[in-house]
Amino acid sequence: MSERHHVTGLAVYLAVFLALMVFTAVTVWASFVHLGPFNDLVAMAIAFTKATLVVLFFMQVRHASRMAKITVVAGFLWLAILFGITLTDYFSRGFLG
Amino acid sequence: MSSNETAPTNYLNADYGVRSWLFTVDHKRIAILYLIAVTFFFALGGLMAVLIRLELATPAGDLVQADVYNRLFTMHGVLMIFFFLIPAIPGVLGNFLIPIMIGAKDMAFPKVNLASWYVYMAGGLFAAWSMLHGGVDTGWTFYTPFSTAFSNTYVISTAIGGFLAGFSSILTGLNFIVTVHRMRAPGLTWFRLPLFVWSLYATAIVQILATPVLAITLVLLIAERAFRIGIFDPALGGDPVLFQHLFWFYSHPAVYIMILPAFGVISELVSAFARKRIFGYRVVAAASVSIAVLGFLVWGHHMFVSSQSPYAGVIFSLLSMLVAVPSAVKVFNWTATLYEGSVSWETPMLYALGFIGLFTIGGLTGVMLATMGIDIHVHDTYFVVAHFHYVMVGAVLMAYLGGLHFWWPKITGRMYPIFWSKISALLVFVGFNLTFFPQFLLGYLGMPRRYHAYPDEFQVLNVLSSAGATVLGVGYLIPLVYFFWSMRYGKRAGDNPWDAFGLEWETTSPPPTFNFPATPKVTLEAYDYTGRAEARLARTQPVRSSP
Structure with missing residues (x-):
């Protein structure tokens, strides 16, 4: 099993760590810029990017088997179902006026 | 049969003593541990049901007070759902059969399998502790803000019980998925798997994807109740409907965690006692997976x-x-399998046929309730109670008992008394209908659920229901007695008492610790009774010499 493991170099981990730190700083900076409703969107986009980096590099999904990738995608897909369909309720409550 | 007769070494006599059971990693022994535990919790939940039906025999609230009644139906629900229906078929029949059905020596993670039982028992202890201290009165759904701000009962400890039982369920599901993926015998392709394995695979998907949401929801509930962190309580800035979304995102798929394994059992029974390959094998397998996926998209029908x-x-x-x-699709395919089959009326088949009828009623009333206009009319009435008992008890419990009767000779190596088993199957069917059919009428007439008293005009139907519950109770007690009896006095069953098809019938009864003397090779399709008959014939025919 161990022969098939892809070994990620320390440099890659450091680079990802650095990227996460930069994104954290950007999150803090963006929160002080007045963008109206786009503030949330920017914060969520940065958070999504950071989470993706963690999953791909720190959790090593980038070099994992196809089965592991499907499992990860399924988890997020189901999370999207939970959020998405729940929001159909919250967003449409006002439609009746 | 003399008990002095020496039985070949099997998983039951391979080792003795309490330690050999409590520290076992043999999937078959873990299945027995689950069997004992779920039977205990079923009896406890059943006791609550007895008290509920006793109270409802008269219109006045004269046996218990309203708050005791609230605790009774809550604990009945909690015990039956989290500690019986969800673990019963996967924990007992799934654990016992999946490795054998796929020709493996054990589960992929035997220690995780044992851990799942301990986590389940820890959850059970929390629930039992809560009960002993006075129980909980929120209903098994723990609706907020009553559960977080108003109830004075043991909500947190019961929620921890449910939380732990959920993790046990996740561990079981994980083990099933990895086992089915990695440990199938040579020749056992996906479309040669028994449908019981397919259904438990689909169940495992639901267990893994839905149960974490229950865990999160219960943690949030505990956080609000214990630390006043506002999530669901409007007084704290929360949203109570959010709780219902999160809760039902798990708890509706949980219905499929209960019913999908039952479907799998019925496919095995119908095929075995019709002596036919199941009609539309691939479609039935695909139906399990599609129910598992679609089941995630419907939770809001609890919230109309x-x-x-x-x-x-x-x-x-x-x-x-x-x-x-x-x-x-499943119901039609089971029925089509019976067509021109060589149907025999053995006890497991009686349960299977009962299942098909009761599930059809439970399922069709489910479609009625999915219709918003009808649901609003009968919401929170006995119509809903009758509907989900037709699915949960009429279907799941019938399948569990049918499966237990089918595989009991494999599990114990002994046969139970056929006459009494048929009587009890009949009693369960009649008792069940007598208990729950009147509740459809009561609900439609407007009797709300969760009250300990009711107007006089509802008494006749309630007395019928309580009388039916007595018959049902006797129907459950008889198997309990003869299963115990059979372990010592039952006739030895032989390896394949039903002459059924499947790897589990190829090994000895009870099976040896590692299931097979050598890894089997699979050459036939699932339920290929014709192919098997030809292969047997070929083995018995002398080889003709060429002229």
């Missing part, structure tokens, strides 16, 4: 009157009706 947007309600209503399609 919760102030959920009617637009979301329409979506949920339509999606709920879609689940009826693969469910109906």
Whole structure:
């Protein structure tokens, strides 16, 4: 099993760590810029990017088997179902006026 | 049969003593541990049901007070759902059969398997502790803000019990998925798997994807109740409907965690006692997976009157009706399997036929309830109680008992008394209908659920229901007695008492610790009774010499 493991170099981990730190700083900076409703969107986009980096590099999904990738995608897909369909309720409550 | 007769070494006599059971990693012994535990919790939950039906025999609230009644139906629900229905078929029959059915020596993670039982028992201890201290009165659904701000009962400890039982369920599901993926015998392709394995695979998907949401929801509930962190309580800035979304995102798929394994059992029984390959094998297998996926998209049908947007309600209503399609596929395919089959009326088959009828009623009333107009009319009435008992008890419990009767000779190596088993199957069927059919009428007439007293005009139907519960109780007690009896006095069953098809019938009864003397090779399709007969014939025919 161990022969098939892809070994990620320390440099890659450091680079990802650095990227996460930069994104954290950007999150803090963006929160002080007045963008109206786009503030949330920017914060969520940065958070999504950071989470993706963690999953791909720190959790090593980038070099994992196809089965592991499907499992990860399924988890997020189901999370999207939970959020998405729940929001159909919250967003449409006002439609009746 | 003399008990002095020496039995070949099997998983039961391979080792002795309490330690050999409590520290076992043999999937078959873990199945027995689950069997003992779920039977205990079923009896406890059943006791609550007895008290509920006793109270409802008269219109006045004269046996217990309202708050005791609230605790009774809550603990009945908690015990039956989290500690019986969800673990019963996967924990007992799934654990015992999956490795054998796929020709493996054990589960992929035997220690995780044992851990799942301990985690389940820890959850059970929390629930039992809560009960002994006075129970909980929120209903098994723990609706907020009553559960977080107003109830004075043991909500947190019961929620921890449910939380732990959930993790046990996740561990079981994980083990099933990895085992089915990695440990199938040579030649056992996906489309040669028994349908019981397919259904438990689909169940495992639900267990893994839905149960974490229950865990999160219960943690949030505990956080609000214990630390006043506002999540669901409007007084703290929370949203109570959010709780219902999160809760039902798990708890509706949980219905499929209960019913999908039952479907699997019925496919095995119908095929075995019709002596035929199941009609439309691939479609039945695919139906399990599609029910598992569609089951995630329908939770809002529990919330039609919760102030959920009617637009979301329409979506949920339509999606709920879609689940009826693969469910109906299964019912039609079992029926089609019977057509021109060589049907025999053995005890497990009686349960299977009972299942098909009761599930059809439970399923069709489910479609009625998915229709918003009807649901609003009968919401929170006995119509709903009758509907889900037709699915949970009429279907799941019938399948569990049918499966237990089918595989009991394999599990113990002994046969139970056929006459009494048929009598009890009949009693369960009659008792069940007598208990729950009147509740459809009561609900339609407007009797609300969860009250300990009711107007006089509902008494006749309630007395019928309570009388039926007595018959049902006797129907459950008889197997309990003869299963115990059979372990010592039952006739030795032989390896394949039903002459059924499947790897589990190829090994000895009870099976040896590692299931097979050598890894089997699979050459036939699932339920290929014709192919097997030809192979047997070929083995018995002398080889002709060429002229």
